[in-house]
Amino acid sequence: MRALRIERRVAVASGQTWPDAIHPVLRRIYAARGVQSPEEVEHRLARLIAPDRLGGMATACERLDAAIRTHQHILIVGDFDADGATGTAVAIRGLRLLGARQVSYQVPNRFTHGYGLSPALVETILPLRPDLIVTVDNGIAAHAGVAAAKAHGIDVVVTDHHLPGDSLPPADAIVNPNVAGDGFPSKALAGVGVVFYVLLALRARLRQSGWFEGEHRREPDLSTLLDLVALGTVADLVPLDYNNRILVEAGLRRIRAGQATAGVLALVEASKRSTATVNATDLGFALGPRINAAGRLEDMSLGIECLLTDDPGRARELADLLTSINAERRELQAQMVEQGEAMVGRFLGLHGDAAFPVGVVLHQPEWHVGVVGLVASKLKERLHRPVIACAPAGDDSDELKASGRSIPGFHLRDALAEVDARFPGLMTRYGGHAMAAGLSLPSARLGEFAAAFDAVARRLIGPELLDPVLHTDGELHPQDYDIDLARQLRFAGPWGQTFPEPLFDDEFTVTDWRLMGQTHLRLSLRHARQAATLDAVMFGGYAGQPPPARIRAVFQLGIDDWNGRERLRLLVRHIEAA
Incomplete structure (x- = not known):
């Protein structure tokens, strides 16, 4: 196997004038990610790409409009991952807000139905007598499943973001930015993002028809769904292009303001995060895995119910249950990874690197x-x-x-x-x-x-x-090891796929170190140009040997806010002898 190589990202100067409040280091980080102007980090919902630019949208909304007006039974078919679960919850909550009276959902069982809208799943849902099936985060490859539903007189609207095959299923409408020829500028929408866009377009259609002008109907605020959109988008590891960053940042703002759904707030609490400081990393590494665990080991209905309930007590019960399932998943995963590594080790021992x-x-x-x-x-x-x-x-x-x-x-x-x-x-x-x-x-x-x-x-x-390459944003000047910059970096994203969280690299002297638990390192580091030592941690960094006295470290500028007191702390991701 090849040794890891550290490479520094190149920041391309844009010539744009940035507000003084934006730290020069942050400007450099943005430039290295292709951001050329301050407008590109203004995550205002008004800057979202218009929903009507998605192909198939008019046909899908026409069918959904008819279903709402005639009180038809709309059945959402989701997927058994966090994107599918959040997308299912968004679809149900959103359609109810728009006036649908009969909305239910069904998620395939991984072990009995297989993936997506399969013929086996259609047989399971026939007793529910749906008039319309709406797929979320699946369906673009469900040729047999769509045909089976149609054979039973059930209409199907596919909303998906996966890449299609050579042909499309015989659905009544398909909304998918990755269908060939679709002119939607962003191909990175997650499944939850696609169905949220459908709701936005459907609301516009209903508005134009006067649907919300009656005494008993008010036009709903669909931004109340954005915490779920943010969670599903980050958890599905889709690229965080500008459009997705707008969606994720809007959802994070709702969570930080305590305005998220009861289930999301309960998941934040169960993962021992703070709603006031939650960020995209927390969604991806703390909340998302808890939702995913239900679909991996149990029934994704547990995750969906957590996201649908408005009862805080019930949400906490479900969040705690998901946390325990996730702990079981982590233990099982560790065993399987260990077995996989042993298989790799045996092969290399017998045949060598060249044959791998x-x-x-x-x-x-x-x-x-x-x-x-x-x-x-x-x-x-x-x-x-x-x-x-x-x-x-x-x-x-x-x-x-x-x-x-x-x-x-x-x-x-x-x-x-x-x-x-x-x-x-x-x-x-x-x-x-x-x-x-x-x-x-x-x-x-x-x-x-x-x-x-x-x-x-x-x-x-x-x-x-x-060649494994670890990209960094270069060195920091001594004055940049600063808690104020760390705060800016925490909220400057949202960081994620193709818009990575800032990493820096430099050389340090290890003045002290000790173990935390069995595998984590607590380090005291001194930079050649600084007198003060820097506190640092490296989770999983201990492999039985003390760290070198002189190291090159790749790290994040983090904040230790234990007991409500903020202190600068480096989060070390990689060390090697300097």
Whole structure:
């Protein structure tokens, strides 16, 4: 495996005049992320791309309008991840605000229905007698499921953001920014973002028709849904382009003001975060995993109910339950990752680095299908090459379900499409994005698939892409080790995919260190140009050896606010001998 290389981002000067309140370091950080003017960090909702620019919107809203006016039963079919759960909650809350009287939901069971709107799920929901199915965060590949619903006289509106295949399902309307030819400027909307846009367009249609002019109807404020939109967008790891940053920042403002839904506030409390300082990182690493855990190990209905309830007590009960499920998930994940690392170690010991696959496929018969994506993610980080982890689809099943994670420069879903083109029928299903994808295949053909995937990866991945690179924003001047700058950085994002949280690097002398728990390091660091020592922590940084006396560290400028007292603290992400 190749050694990690530290590279500094290049900030391109824009010539724009920035407000004095924006710290020069922050201006440099923005410039390194392509932000050229102060307007590009003004996250005002008025700057959102207009909903009517999404393809299929008029047809979808026409069908939803008719369903609301005639009191038809609208059934939301979500997905079993945080994007699908928040999107389902947004759809239900939003449609009710707009006047729908009969709205319910159904989420497929990962183990009995498979993914999305499948024929098996259609059979399950027939007794509910829906007039209209609206998919959220799924449906673009549900050809058989849509056809089954239509055969039973049920209309289907697909709202999704996943990449389509060669053909589209026979739905009554499809809203997806990634459908070929759709002119929507942002392709990065999450599933929850797409359905929120549908609600915005539907409200405009109802407004124009006079729907809200009666004594008993008032035009609803759909911004009340933005905390859920923010949570789903961040948790789904979609790129935080400008449009998504507007949505996420608006949702974070609601949470910080204590105006979020009861479930989101309860999840913040259960994760031991403060609503006043919650940021996108908290959504992605604390709240999102709790919602996801329900879909991975139990039933995603638990997560959706937490997001739908308006009873704070019930929300706390569900948030606590999700926290306990997430703890179980973490333990199971740690075991599976350890097994995966052992498999890698055995291969390297027998065959060496040169023979190691570029596209890695791992499988253990006892692995849990709900956790393989997390295993792939962890091992992808450590191996710095695309990883697909597989598990049995169920007890006594001859099918495997797999989830993959990729590295920058290798489009995972397109790679699977190439495997499918070369070996038709090898996979029974596949789909996803550039950085994450899922698939199913017969257990007996695992070896064929592993060889085919590695061959495609070897063709598409040059040696330079296998070099793990940690990008930083360079050094800080001594006066920039400052609590005020740390506060600005905390709220200056929202930071996330393709708009990364600021990291800095420099050399320090380790004047003292000690263990926190078994694996965490507490460090006292001194910079050559500073007299004072800096407090620092590195979670998971202890591997049995003391840190070098002189280190090069990659770190975030963080804040320790234990017991309500703020102090500057470096959060170290990587150290190496200087």
